Amino acid sequence: MTPDVLRARVAAAYDRLGLPSWPPPRPEGVEPRDEEYSRVSDLHKYRVVHGRAGAWTEVLGALPGVVVERLGPVTAERRAFTRGVRIASPVPGTLPVVLLEQDAGPTEHGDGVDSLHVAVQDTAHLLDYGHPDCGCDACDLGSNDLLENIDDQILSVVAGPFAMLTAPRWTATWHPDGGSMDGGTGTAWDFDDAMRACRRLADGRDVRLPGSCTALVGRSWLEATH
Template identity: 50%
Template sequence: MVTLDELRRRVTASYDRPGSPSWPDPHEDGSGPHHDEYSRVTDPAGYRVVHARAHVWALRLGELPGIDVEPLGPVDAGSGRFTRGTRITSDQPGTLPLLLLERDVPMSERDIPLAVLHLGLARPDLTLTALPACGCDACDDGSAALLAEIDDTIGTVLDGPLVLLRGADWHARWHPGGQSSGGAGTAPEHDSLMALCRGLAADENVRLPLGAEAFVSRAWLG
């Protein structure tokens, strides 16, 4: 079975073709954004890199034995409607589907929409990350940062285990390389949520908070 490092190299090699859009971090000199950049999107077309990178990941994953890639039409989710997407599954035990969901967001008085990519697990409403997070010039960190976040997020799913917890107004995430939680004031404490996540990852019998859902995905690459 291919390693994650090798798979990432294949994705990078397939993506890095002449003409592939790229741009540097416009704020890498540390000067910070100007106030007018928060209301400006100079080049919405550039953000099509997030869709292009997702397509390369789907292509390379689909070449692996035991992995199935299913194109999706319009998809409805709690956060709105996606224009199209891809559902990727593995036959490895305990794995959950990876969703690459695309949205073309209309820009007022512009012919070119803003490309947005949601990376999800199991269901369209379980978003791991959405890119670009904003799209305005002030929040632009360059194309390399976008591609790295896509690669890192997909890598987290493939590496496993990845545990998601979701309550009515809170959420938590744990994997061997990181953890996070957030929500309203009624959310359980972070440390207790991480203990639950680690227990679920270890196949322990844990008691979830009332009304909470748990999602555990195992390693895809054996």
């Protein structure tokens, strides 16, 4: 199976839900107005991310030997999530995907929108941004962009290889199409150091990591699946 086949199956499962879509609210190249940065027009329109999570759960859960574990309310990195699901492949060396959903409503920082976060292995290893990354009107780029970002993030783990480094002050992730580093200012390693280490780990080579840094490395789920 290829990542494109998996995308198509997810898109078909999602389309059956009949959820709304919306275009980018501004023409390409037009900057948001100042008031859009502090405005959230609809807390609940982002419920589409929960539908996308359900489509991914359905499609991945249908792969041979995959185990789907439903989670109740979850706290991860001091954030409260309404529900979650852990999806694990039987292919040796793969990393489970954890999808964490948060319903719109009051939070410690004000009213939050419906959102989805992706983690690997367990709830302690959240990837570096959620969906939507920000729910304000200024950051809204339309539903297609939002759903594509979810697909890209989940596929970065499922299609593999994937590597994640976690240290007390920074986190780095890498896959063949890109990588990112959150934090790291004033630490011994910079972005390039982290990416080199991740690539070596994905290749199965030994890497000497900084103290207190841990690594998660996963191969593709899609090997020997149909």
